[in-house]
Structures are given as structure tokens and as C-alpha cells.
Amino acid sequence: MPEIRKRSGRLEKLLSGIVKEIRPSKDEIDSANRYSNDLMGRLEHVLPRDVEIILAGSVARGTQVRGSSDIDIFLLFPKAAPEREMEAKALRAAKSIVSRKSGESYEINYAEHPYLKLINNKLGFTADIVPAFKIRDSSDMGTSVDRTQLHNEFVKSHLSAHQRDEVRLLKHFLDCHRIYGAESRTSGFSGYLCELLIYHYGSFAATMESISALKLPLVIRISDNSEVSDTAELEAAIRRFGSKFIVIDPTDSTRNVAANVSMESLSRLILASRMLLRSPAAETFYGPRMIDTASRAWLSRLIKGYGFDVHTIAVKLPRISEDTLWPQLKRLAGTVAKRIDSEGFAPLLSLQYMEGGEAIMSFITNKAEVNAKLVEGPPVDIAEGSALFYTKHNHGSNVFVEGDHLFSIEKSQFTNAHALLEHLLASKEFSFPSHIAKSRARLFTGALPERYAKMLRLAYESKMSI
DSSP, rough: OHEEEEEEHHHHHHHHHHHHHSSSOHHHHHHHHHHHHHHHHHHHHHOOOEEEEEHHHHHHHOOOOOOOOOEEEEEEEEETTTTHHHHHHHHHHHHHHGGGGGGGGEEEESSSEEEEEEEEEEEEEEEEEEEEEOOOGGGGGGGGGHHHHHHHHHHHHHHHHHHHHHHHHHHHHHTTTTOOOOTTOOOOHHHHHHHHHHHHHHHHHHHHHHHTTTTOOOEEEEEGGGOOOHHHHHHHHHHHHHSEEEEEETTTTTTTTTTTTTHHHHHHHHHHHHHHHOOSSHHHOOOOOOOOOOHHHHHHHHHHHHHHEEEEEEEOOOSSSSSHHHHHHHHHHEEEEEEEETTTTOEEEEEEEETTEEEEEEEEEEEESSSSEEEEEETTTTTHHHHHHHHOOSSSSSSSEEETEEEEEOOOOOHHHHHHHHHHOOOTOOOOOOSSSSSEEEEEESSOOHHHHHHHHHHHHHHHHO
16 A cells, blocks of 8 residues: 555656646747637638637647647538538638738648648647538537537536646647547547546546556446446447447537547557556656667668568658548558468568658568468368369369368469569559559668658557557
8 A cells, every 4th residue: 555655646746747848838828829819800801790710629628738739710600501512611711811921821631521721830830720510419410520519618618627737648648659649540549538538537647547457348428427337238339339448429429439549549558557557757658759860770770680571662642631541551551461471471560651741561571481382272061162272273282171171282472572562563453542653652671761761660669669
């Protein structure tokens, strides 16, 4: 017990210091509010009176971390407005308020609706201007982004000032461990999910205690701040949401706020929380940090240290949403990894990274040359299939039975993984996804140009850090 109290005291002291570092200064808060009000005022002059303009997101809720006071402005149109017409009016109005003279620029991004991201490098702010429908509750919802106004109201009315700082701690901790953000690239914890977890558990420390001892399935019902314990109700929730980690949205009982959290991200949080509670220190809160050295030298040391091969496909990307590109990159990397494995080169690790209009897919394999491979055929009791397999693969005493399956030993087409990857990039039969052009891909084995080595290093250290 004394040791537990001692660790608890160390954690409390650690967290109080970190909160002071990550809580936005009064100047940052005032600056974000001034700029938000300025933009909303400009929008009022160009939008019809029946469109309500609200500030949303972490700035509106007071849960932003220092240096990340990005602004979310929602344009709430009457529900009767046609959706395409609403989108067009919103984008037209948002474009019209962008002031080039003030150093503002914009880009159009796509979620469920197209929306405008306004960028002000001079002030250091970005502002997402998002069209939505004005609704009273989730039953009135037209599109998923309509929920945001309900999320705003719930968080603002349920979190205390102290709990807003606890949310900041949770967001920062997750960010340090590379699992903050619900976008497909991260598959982690959204800001809204962080707010709900702090509301449910009460504090950052209590959240860590609960997550460190997490047993799935877990179903949190935020509406009455309870956890489902009845077996039949748990099983019904798992079937309904297709997950064993469920946080039911208090504004929409049909939605799991944790739906985008991958099992890997949840597992990383469980491990990180255990380490922090066992040893409350800056090192366990912030996690491993990248040392600023040349990445090519780092890669060379890594290869020599383990004696493996690193095969990297680098590709130029089109200028479209990362949320569109990342799933395609992941699927492509998974397909390539399966081909590498099927040819007998068994990748130890597959890594992907995107930055600055380029992406890499790296496959770490043992240094090996393969002259033959094992091909598994169908069960013997499938008469037609086993006959076809035997006819195709029998080249003289190379087909055999193991258990109830046929197998054959085949001469490898490729003696190493590099030759296989060269073949895939050259083959018309192996296609890339729609937004990733094979013609813009290059293959490297071993050493990389510095920019690609840095991308690989970031992906590797993110994967290896807990």
C-alpha cells in the first residue's frame, strides 16, 4: 500500500506539471476566439439569415492542447434545403471570405460533404468550414456531420473546467504514443471519444487505471454513465456494433464512438497505461522520442544490426484526401506482403508512411535465397479439385499428401524478394489501386534516399514505440 500511494503521488505531481505545459495560454485562447469571431462575422455577411453559424470542435469546448487550436466552424442550414444545393452555397460562401491580402489560402477537402479548409500561415491557424443541417436530435439527422452540434452541446454541459484539462492530458498522452486521431491512417481515439472517456471515468488517472485492467468486451453507455454487465445485453451490443470495445454516443444510441479504434491502437494504450502507472515519469508519459540524426545512417545501422533486408516501394501520390489514399496504400501493402509470403520470403514487418505527396511501403525480410517453395492444394476428398491440382503440379515425384491435403514442392520463380517485387512492378497482371499509379513507383532494396529513409524511420519508430 505505501508503494501504491507513493506511485500515485508521483503520477499526480507529473500530471500537474504536464497540464501547465499543454494548457493553451490566455493569448492563444484569445487569439483563436478573435479569429473565429472574425471568420464567423464574415460568413454572416454572405450567408442567408436562416443559416446558423456555430463554433465547434475543441476550441468551442475548451479541450484543445497548446499549439493545436484549430478552428471548426459549422454552417447549419435548414433541414428542408436540398443537400447538393446546401453544399454549393456553403462552399461558395466560404470561398468568398478568404482574404488573400491577409495571407489566407484554402483547399477543398471531402468527408461526407465537401468542406473548405482555410489556412492562415501568418496567424498559425487553420479553420474547417463545414456545411451541415440544423437538427434537434439524432432522429432528425440527415448526414453524420450533423451530430457535431449535438456533441458540442453535450460536452459543454457535462465537462467541468478541471475535466477539460484531464481531456487535454489524455489527448496529449495518446498523441505521444501515436494513437490520437480517428482518421484511417491512425485508427486511434478521436477528440470526442477522449472527452467521453474523461466524462465516464472522471479523470485522466482513473482512465489509465481502468484501461490498464481492461477486459473485453466493454460497453460504456454514456447516456446514464454506466457499463453494461448483463451477458445477453453485452452479446446483443457486440452483434449490433460488430465490436467488443463500444462507447455508445449519448446523442445517438445507434453509434459506437469507438468504432474507428483498431485493436492495435487499443492494445498500445493498454500497454502504455500500465507502464505509466507502474513507473510515473516523463519517459513513460511521453514514450520513446525520435533522436534527430541522419535517417540513412540509422537505416544502415538497423540493417547491419539485424542482418535483414529492407525492400521499399516509393510512389508519388495525387493531391487528394489522405483519408482516401491511406486505405488504398494499406490494402496494396497487404497484398504485396501476401505475395512475398507466398513465395517463401515471409516478411517480418510491413510499414507504410505518407508525407509531402509521396508514400512508401517497406517490407523487412530475412536475407535469404529461395530455390523451392511449398504449395498447398485442396483436401483429397474434393475429387475434382485434387485431380486438377495433381495434373497442374505433378512434375515427377513432387506431389505428396500431408494429413488430408495435397502439397507440391515447386521450383521458385524468384530466388529473392527483390526479384519478386521487380516482377510485380513490371507485370500488367498485378494492378495498383485507382489513386496510386504503378508508373510512379520505384523499388529500393537496402539504402534509401534521405527523404524516404526518414519516412521509413518515422514509420518504424512509431510502430516500435509503446
